[in-house]
Amino acid sequence: MSQEIQSRASNEVLQEIIRSIDLLRFGSIEITVHDGRVTQIERREKVRFNNDIQKQKAANNTVAA
Template sequence: MAKPLDVDEIWTHRIIQSINGLEYGMVQIVVHDGRIVQIERTERKRFESDHAASGKGTPRKPEKTNDFKKPNVYRTTGDFL
């Protein structure tokens, strides 16, 4: 049986930092033996299609990120996000 995942405030803060400001991409959380050991962030930049072919495109401006809400953390079951 898998060990319940315990997410403390430090890891919660690290996860939020990894997600904050991410417009396109993904965040992967690596767990070993019931403990978070690594967070991987892959970010993608998307360019306007009319300028992308010439290489002169500019990245889209990200929308407001100040409205990010802290994810719910359930310490009893180990399920989060």
């Protein structure tokens, strides 16, 4: 593989990793490598709910009504 193709592929992989990080608020990114090359990037996002905030909003809505 020529240096130019390797460099371009590496840039594409790096751009995808950066994009995955930018899109992620809470979670993880898994990078799979085979024979020294990135073959897969997985992004897992967590959605969390804070019950205290939800209870506070509910209480505020009850008072306002």
